[in-house]
Amino acid sequence: MRSYLILGMCVLFLIQYFLGLEWLQFVVVGLSLAAFISSAFKANLFPRWLGIFMMTAGLVIEWEKGTGVEGISDGIFLILPLLCLLTLAPLLSIPLRLGGYFESIAVLLRNLLHQPKRLYAGITGTLFLLAPILNLGSVRIIHEFLEEIKLPSLMSAKSYHVGFTTAILWSPYFGSVSLVLLYLNISYKDYIAYGIGLSLLSLLVGNILFAFWEKAHPLADELAPVIPLEKSHRNQLIKLVLFVIILMVSCLVIEILTHWSMIVIVCLVSILIPVVFGVVTKGWKQLIPPIIDFRDRTVPMLNNEIMLFMSAGMLAFALKGTSAANGVSSFLSQLAHQSFILFALAVMLIVLCITYIGIHQIAAVGALAMQLNAAELGMSNIGLALLLLLVWSISTALSPFSGLNLMVSRFSGISGVQTGLRANGLHLSIFALIGIVIISYIG
Template identity: 80%
Template sequence: MRSYLILGMCALFLVEYFVELEWLQLVVVGLSLFAFLGSAFKADRFPRLLGIIMMTAGIIIEWRKGTWVQGISDGLFLILPLICLLTLAPLLSIPLRLSGYFESIAALLRNLMHQPKKLYAGITGTLFLLAPVLNLGSVRILNEFFGEIKLPSAMSAKSYLVGFSTAVMWSPYFASVSLVLHYLNISFKGYILYGMGLSILSLVVGNILFALWEKRHPLSEELTPEAPLEKEHRLQMMKLVLFVVILMSACLVVENFTHWSMIVIVCLMSILVPAGYGVISKGWKRMASPLVDFRDRTVPMMNNEIMLFMSAGMLAFAMKGTSAANGVSTFLGQLANQSFILFALAVMLIVLSITYMGIHQIAAVGALAMQLNPAELGMSNIGLALLLLLTWSISTALSPFSGLNLMVSRFAGISGVQTGLRANGLHLSIIALIGIAIISFIG
């Protein structure tokens, strides 16, 4: 029943986006509140506690601002696109799985098991392709590929975090990119080259650092070789790359001609691509089981994400215009006038401090995106967006409370601090410095 509530909320939001009826917006907000309350009962203890605290704080702030019902409604409706994105994006995994791409990826990675550097490049490269579409599901799927063959902890911690964190900076299927570009009023077309360029640079730096690290800590003896990769699997990998390129290009084309919100375009693509696959392949019978699984297992499992996204988004919206937010904005503005490097480091430090306490990046980065004025800081919208997304990516990898860090630390069998700071601290520090230098040049 709760799955139908969440999916119905997503469907009505998409309808409301095009018809723009005020009463329908109130209905969607009402459904989102029920979805939040329903998720609260099923969420894990820590996300439930944190979500309730952030949602309560947001409501109290709106009440004290005097906006009350209207403010709460606007805050929830502003975060709803991201909830829809989070809910509908997993549908894209259905055509990928049914087309046999996952088996080919598994064959490729197992073929590289005896070559640590190539295996690392294979894992990070695969995540660069899959994570933009499948989000955290890409890490889970990749870990399943190895089956009973357990990767060394260092390999898991380094490859999973580096490969996944690149997508945080450029994929329109990620809440990070959609939220920041939405708040700063930037088209995905105008941003993608900057975001993807920095992501590829992060991937290259990660592979170089791993090669240097592996020389001092040989892993060859811990890994086992597999059979050569068959021609069929190589062809499937080429098709996968083409699929991702076509998918992203389609999003850009639709945005260019319609000027719709990229979040809405991505949500529509998440529905239309599986539907199109079913029509073209005539594989509706094969799709029945994955669709039922999506309804009965995938959507109900999003309790923690719905709790954290909705409450963090509400808190970020409520913080806008408060004395605390204005004080931070003034402080950062003064720093920006003195030194861009100090300003950028302060932004990173603020977000990292907040996320290390367990508060989601949406609250910290969202509040800054809504509060900061690029013109007053002496920088462009693109520059501020790139800085905020770079910060989001770094905090996702470092924070022991982020979904990525929690998942990877579980797979690697080490703590969240070891996974983030110890295994990837050098890489993230180098990318932070390179990113700040590039952004300062962009302006």
């Protein structure tokens, strides 16, 4: 029943986007609140109470602003595109699973086990391609491939973090990019080159630092022998790369032709890809089990995400225009006119402090994206988007409460603080400084 409630919310949101019916917006908001309440009973203890706290705070603040039911409806409706993206994007994994791509990835990684530096590059590169489509599921899949090998904890933590966080910077299938570009009114076609450039920089820095780390901590003797990579697997890997490229190009072309919101485009593409796969392969019977699994297992498991994302989005919307938010905005504006580097470091510190205690990036970065005006800061919208996404990426890697850190901590057997600060602190510090300098030139 909860699955139909959540999926109904997504379908009605997409219909409302194209029809623009005001009464339908209230219906969608009502469904989303019902989904939030039902998720509260199933969510884990921490996200449940944090979500209730943020949602309550957001509702109270918005009501105190005098906007009433309409303001609350607008605040919840603003975060609904992200919830739809979160719900529908897993449909993209169905063609990958049915197409046998994961088996080829496993063979590739095992083929690199005798060469730590290439294995690290293989893991981070694979996550660069898979994370935009599979989100945290990509980390779980890679770990399953390598679980029997028992890689050193720090190597696992380093490779998973560096590979996964690149997607936060460039993928339209990630809530970070879609949300920031939506709030700053930036088209994806204008942003993509900058986002991919920053992601590749992160990969480069991470791989160079690992080469130095591996030199001081030799791993070659601990790893397995070579497994030949057959031609069929090479072809599958090439198809995987082409699949990702086609997905991104399709989104860009649709955006250019229609000027629709990128989040809406991604949601529609996520629904259409399994259909196209069924048409091309004529494997409709193959699609039924994974679609049923998506409905019965994947969607109902979104309790924590619905609690955190919806409540954080409501809180971010409610904070806009308050005296506290205006004070922070004024302070940051003054810093920006004195020194861009000081401004960027202040933004980073604010977000890190907020996310380090467990509040989601949507609340912190979302509030800043809605409150800050790029022109008043003396920079472009693209520059501000890059900075906010850079901060989002770094805070995801550092916060012990982020989904990434909780998962990697469980896989590697070390604490969330160690996976963030100890394993990746140097990489994040160097990447942050280089990123800030580059963004300062972009403006």
